Each structure stands twice: as structure tokens, then as C-alpha cells.
Amino acid sequence: MRKSRPRLLVLGTIAAVVGCAAATTNVRPPLEARLGAGSKTGAPVPLRFDPTAKVVITRYANLAPAPYTAAQAARGEQVYNSTCGACHQSEKFVGKEFVDNWGDRRIGDFYQLVRQTMPVDNPGSLKDQQYLDVTAYILKANHATATTDSLSADTTIMRGRKIGVHP
Numbered sequence: 611m612r613k614s615r616p617r618l619l620v621l622g623t624i625a626a627v628v629g630c631a632a633a634t635t636n637v638r639p640p641l642e643a644r645l646g647a648g649s650k651t652g653a654p655v656p657l658r659f660d661p662t663a664k665v666v667i668t669r670y671a672n673l674a675p676a677p678y679t680a681a682q683a684a685r686g687e688q689v690y691n692s693t694c695g696a697c698h699q700s701e702k703f704v705g706k707e708f709v710d711n712w713g714d715r716r717i718g719d720f721y722q723l724v725r726q727t728m729p730v731d732n733p734g735s736l737k738d739q740q741y742l743d744v745t746a747y748i749l750k751a752n753h754a755t756a757t758t759d760s761l762s763a764d765t766t767i768m769r770g771r772k773i774g775v776h777p
């Protein structure tokens with residue numbers, strides 16, 4: 611557990627008391643990436659993240675879940691295994707903690723965050739399609755139902771759908 615947890619609770623309580631209408635803003639804790647057994651060795655990775663930094667992204671509980679196809683998620687799993695898994699333990703992307711932190715966020719907020727900041731040693735180095743696919747894989751890993759529509763970077767999806775996963 612991070613030492614900053616009590617502060618998050620305080621902020622969460624304030625947000626709950628203030629209580630906005632359709633969208634509430636909560637402080638989301640970071641994912642605590644660290645090197646795992648499969649991490650590549652080589653040049654040190656410059657970590658520009660402040661470990662105490664908190665990112666605020668609004669919640670949109672009333673949006674419909676984002677679409678993705680099974681084929682997309684399968685491609686995304688390859689991206690995850692070959693890139694993201696080197697630094698991220700999959701538990702951080704799958705399960706209750708992820709669902710609590712991300713389930714009601716817009717899909718576009720997650721996609722843009724990953725696309726602009728990941729992989730941390732070479733942000734933006736993947737193709738847009740790979741960022742979409744890896745996002746689809748994370749939806750699948752969190753038991754979202756696959757659809758016939760793909761996850762695309764269309765504004766209607768990016769801004770109009772939430773991650774919408776459940777444990």
C-alpha cells in the first residue's frame with residue numbers, strides 16, 4: 611500500500627461531499643510500475659514520474675461501455691506482452707483496483723494517457739492501432755464483453771464511452 615493512501619481517502623471524501631452532478635472528479639492513484647522478472651536489461655530508463663504525483667481524470671459513470679472486437683484484444687495481448695509487460699505487472703491492469711480506478715473513466719482518457727506517456731522509455735513509439743489494440747486487451751482482461759464494433763479513435767467513442775469494466 612502506498613503511504614499516500616490516507617490523503618486519497620480525504621480527497622475522495624471531499625469529492626463525495628461536494629458531489630457534482632453528472633461527472634465527479636476523483637484523484638486516481640498511479641499504477642506503481644516496476645521492473646519484473648521479464649524486464650529487458652540495458653540502458654537505464656529515465657523515470658520522469660513524480661512518485662507522489664496524482665492524476666485527476668473525471669469520472670463519467672453514466673456513459674455506455676466502449677466497444678472492442680475479440681481480434682483487437684488478441685492483437686493487443688501481443689503488444690502488452692512484448693512491450694508493457696516488461697515494466698507493468700498485469701495485476702495492476704486487471705481486477706478490482708483497476709476497475710475501481712478506471713471503470714468510470716472515459717476510454718479516450720486512458721487511451722490518450724497511454725499513447726502520450728507509454729512506453730515510458732519511448733512515449734508514442736507504437737502505432738495508434740497498437741495503442742487501441744492494447745486498450746482493447748485491457749478491456750477484455752477485465753471481462754468486458756466483445757462487440758462487433760471495434761474500438762476506434764473516433765471522437766464519439768473516445769469522448770462518449772467509458773472503460774466500463776467490472777471485476
Ligand code: HEC
Pocket residue numbers: 639640641642643644655657659660661665689690693694695696697698723724728729730731744
Ligand atoms: C519502460 C517501462 C514501461 C513500459 C515499457 C510501459 N510502462 Fe506504463 N508506466 C511506467 C512507469 C514507470 C509508470 C509510472 C508509474 C507510477 O507512477 O506508479 C507507468 C504508468 C502507466 C500508466 C498509468 C499512468 C498514470 O498516470 O497513472 C498506464 C495506464 C500505463 N503505464 C500503461 C502502459 C501500457 C499500456 C504500456 C504498453 C504500451 C506501458 N505502460 C509500457 C513504465 C512503463
